[in-house]
Amino acid sequence: MNQTLRACALALAVAGPAWLLAGCGGNSNPPAPLADISVKALSSPADFVTAGNVLLGVDLPAGISPAQVKVSVNGSDVAASFGAGAKAGSLVGVVSGLPAGKSTITVTAANDALTQNHTGSLAVTNVSKTSNVLVAALQPLICRTAALGLLPSTDVDCNAPTVYSFLYKSTDASKTALLPYDPSHPAADVAKTTNDQGVSVPFIVRDERGVIDRSVYDIAVLFDPAKPWTPAAPQSGWNHKVLWRFGGGCTPGHVQSANTAQAIDNAYNALGKGFAVATSGLSVLGNHCNTVLSAEGVLTVKAHLATTYGNIRYTLSDGSSGGSIQQHGIANNYPGLLNGIIMSGTSFPDPWILASEFADCHLLRNYFSAISPGLWGSAAQQAAAMGKPDLSTCMSVDTNFFGLGYAFEKVGYDPTMGCTFPDNAAPPTFSGTMPAPGVYDPVTNPGGVRCTIQDALVSILGKRAGDGFANRPYDNVGVQYGLAALKSGAISLAQFIDLNQKIGGIDIDNNFIPQRSVADTAALAPLYKSGQIIDARQLGSTPIIAYQSYNNQIFHDTFYNWAIRARLMAANGNATNQAIWTFLGSPGTFADDAFTVMDQWLAKIEADAGTGTPAAKVAANKPVAAADACLIGGSKVTDAATCAAQYPNYSDPRIVAGSDITDMVIKCQLKPINVGDYGSAVTADQLAQLQAVFPAGVCDYSKQGVGQQANVPWLTWL
Template sequence: MKKWFTVGFLLLATLMGGYGIWILNQPEDPYLARQVKQTAPSEDNFLLDFYPHISKVSRPNEWYHFPIPLGDTGPNRSLYSGPNQYPFFCMTVDSDLGQPVVDNQYGNGVPVFNDDKQIVGFSKDCGLPSQYTYYEITDTGIHNVTAESVKNDRHGLLVRVEQGTINRFIYAIVMPVGFDDLPYRNISSNWNKKLIYQFNGGSGIGFRQGRLSAVSLIKNQIEQLKLGYAVVSSSGNKTSYTYNMLLAEDTAARVKKQFVSLYGVPLYTVGIGGSGGGLAQYLIAQNGSGILDGLIPLYSYPDMITQTTYALDCDLLNNYFTFRAKDKSYWRDWENRQRIEGMNAINDFPQKAGFMQPINQLKAGFFPSLPTGSSECINGYFGLSSFINNPKQGFLRPLFSDDVLEKTQWSYWQDLVAVFGHDEDGFANSTWDNEGVQYGLNALVHHEISVSQFIDLNRKIGGWKSQTAMAQEEIVMPFGAKLPIWLTLWGNQNISDMSPLSPEVAPRHIGSIHAMNQAYRSGQVFIGRVQLPIIDARHYLENELDMHHMSASFYSRLRIEQATGQHENQVIWVADKDFNPTTRAFEMMDKWLLAIEEHTPEGILKAKPHELTDTCFDKNGDIMASGHDVFDGKWNNRMPGECVKHFPMFSTSRIESGAPWNGALFKCTRMSIDVAVERGVYGDIDITPSLDTLKSIFPTGVCNYDAKDLGRPNDI
């Protein structure tokens, strides 16, 4: 063993030495010049009282008079989503829009420079004067043009793009215009009176304004722009920059107000967007904002916060399989891991940065081995626990000075601290909880793992340490910021160790009931109360171990059924990765929305095109199967439908622990081990020889998934 310690430390020393030589030869990071070195003081701002649920609460009257005058910045504080978050990194430069407006001389925010590269002031709220320009779309691409340059040289589709800031985020309005409309800001003879709201995805923890590229926005909706649709978006509606859905709604409502104040009320507004941009549509529609009339969520989840429940299991499980398991060789078969993780895992699949595993094994004193496969937990969710759950981590790029880094809590929970509250140490409350969760229960019941393996897994897996006790990852970047080497793989330094009081058991994590209640009330959780037209579309990506697993669309369906008693307003499409169903979805959504005579649940269902139903498509766009039962499977306790036979569906670690398929459960009601045995939780497995061990692992009992979610308020 000493030999491996020596080899490991020599390897680490070599890496660190190489890193030192590398760093001396690198150009200065462009973010350093704009680094935030001082945090602006927080100011009070109105926060909506969302009791009992945000969908039942009226929004306050708008105090800002839209439209924003050209050359002015829009409102820099939200209407009803609480105080501004600081520090806040401005990204107008990253969006090719120039520097933000100077709003203070106190050193708060990013520095603003003159032409001689001297600091003339600072910007804490990242204001950008409202402005517009033109782009011409031709066979050769998308070209930024002036009104004068296209008057006598007309080749393609012309769009007017207005950009500025609302709620400190960059907004954009893309309007197809005629050449006779050029002198005017708010006239368009080419608009078909239909509006698209573009939402975007990514994982975000706040603290950044975000990028919004006009060219990217045009590219995303180029086919619809050609048909006369207008498009609006905001960096505040890209979840790379915030998952605060209250702020996202507040921002989207104001961006739409800006649009309506210029062009009038559209015939309808349809949402589009993938991943986080899909779940944002579900939540904004559910929460009663009136912003959207129809939804086209792509690669969607029901919401972010219930996704964290199983996503934050991933690193716990990988830590167990790699470092803590008694029989590590068993878990080198990735099909065995899949039975516990639920999401797909494939032997011989190339793992991203798999070389980090032996480095970490050496560091921990284990015999090193390269991974022989990968899983969605790794391919899709690697690093998530550090980024969203660790308040000490921050960003890899130097957006903020060391002093600001030290004084700020960087986490998804902190992004919602105004809603969730904080603990006695000042750290934002977290909803994540795994008390009573019996990992691998289904595999045990189905005789896929032994009692010994089940016991070892649940005894050692542990939970995440408290926010206060967490430490930053140990990371070196010898090959550049795009390929960091993690010396604390799977966040292992932040996972609970064996308890001194019970050396055989790693304690679990107990989440905040208050935060869970607030998550429900504030509309961060999708509870299914949406009756607008929905075409939920995705590519089938399970074989690529992509994080956008197909089953997520059906978690939403189950919640809609539970809330409304039906799901006919939600159509699910799954396509081969080589066919893009988005254009077809727009066509069907247009037909559906234009047929609605009464905006009631009955009127919406009556207007639904008869040919619009659950469907799967092959790579050529041909229908493989369609109908109400084509996606039947384990999620609804039926035999596999035709689409599921073509596109197999996977689950999650919590489902494989016995939890319901809808995934809407923060904290389980618990029952004693004795009661669990009486109720047949362990099937035909004789668990009696291990009762005392199980009771030591689960001193407060195990999850009773027939009972309610303790985190959900009784009045919702």
């Protein structure tokens, strides 16, 4: 038998007569295969498959039935794991056991007339683990799986067997929380719930808890333990939507963590509506203070969720404080992981707008209280230099943070603080000790682990050549503290000069020094490039609802959402994707409304089959209810001027010093002193003093900061 006939005989034996007729029969010139089968990775971007598993979606051309389809990975047939998708002519299935690196997934089929072959393919890149995917893991990590509801860890990455527990909603209305449920002894008072797709099921929730990416994750979803569930055939209680929960803080910890409570608290009745609710210890910024690591946690856990439970329609998220930092950062720097984000109460753009303010606050309080108290006896004048209505913001972060016994500024900059904060606990509750080499001490343990905000980002910012410490971006060279207060007449020129002469800086161990702080310039470009300071370029394609408690004290300042607004405007020319709702006291219905409106917004975008850009679809499908608003006297007001008058914004020390509200400059470019900035009565002696304070010039906020550049999405830092 010649080689051609041997190949045809083999095809006939393997694939049956359809393939023989299509490729080996009496037609000596069979038609070329059509590359018209669409193959998509549904669980993660194709270049970021993790743990060897990927959920695939296959769209078939007309006339092709699933029985005619072959799916192969590097030559091995895996078609048996696929089933019918949600829409006609589609398949969905999980490909498992992918080797590390690149693989090609190929789909082939013949149409019913047996006259034409069809094909499609997808190249995927697999990382055969769930850590060190986007960013190098911070070392060391203190395992504590047993304290987090799992068995003792089995390896250095703190892995432990996954556990499943069940909860249920009682028909007794007085029992508002979900109760433990034992499938072997079913409760008699299980309530029913109707999800947002109109499907009525028992209100029983399964909570899956395990370790992914060295942190404990939770996935909670309506789940009947008496029925099967496969990714190709999920139970009907799930609406194929995900609510991701983010926690607060910003602490460079080294302790394994979880965020279980937010998975099962049934916020917004999301579980009852059919959402899967997911979270991870990496979704609490108070555990690591690294938004790239936050993104990696979402990527790896969502991939597991999709390959275990089925295709995800879209993911919306919520979070306050550090939870808002993660949402802004992930949506901007890793677009697609989160489809719509809710700032639930308080909001910040990114960690470094805060880190700079905290250090400035630390310096200002030291100057006012210890260096020149006689010149600054007026609290109102101090507040004017800080950009605040009073001194409470700086007091809250620089003394006794929320009455918890430590200064939050030190958590960011003191290398001996923050190492063992678990679960955003404050003050720390972890009773263990840091493993060798222990926590840094400049005298007794100079080679120990340093716990500062820059050390949490060391794989991104790099290390200093001289001492091997993480590069630090903080800089106040050329900053004219109190400039706007001087121009407004709130402080005198003598106060302004004295302040800028004596404010000084902080060294790498957070000690006061008389000279200004100078950034390690190698840190600046990656700080911007990685999106630790976001420029909002990609953020404009994500719906945002920020319902904010009006606050210009205790550092959760209201102006931060407007800083995001300004960044969106600067990057994209509009901010139609963002709604800001402001309230004082009770939020009324804002919390539940934010969830409902965001879900409606995303559903409309999902249904939009047009060819517009993602940003255009966000704008075109924005619900009327997603407009700026505020609560005044319990009534919802949408007039911008009325809301602005009721809820005025303040700022921070850098804005007072001349920065605009985008507040993105960490280290400024310099320009010569302009005597006109200081009023008409500047004496020659005063001008000489100012020139001595700023020998290289003052900040030029009309220019970008040193190293400032566009964020680059989906960067890895390994």
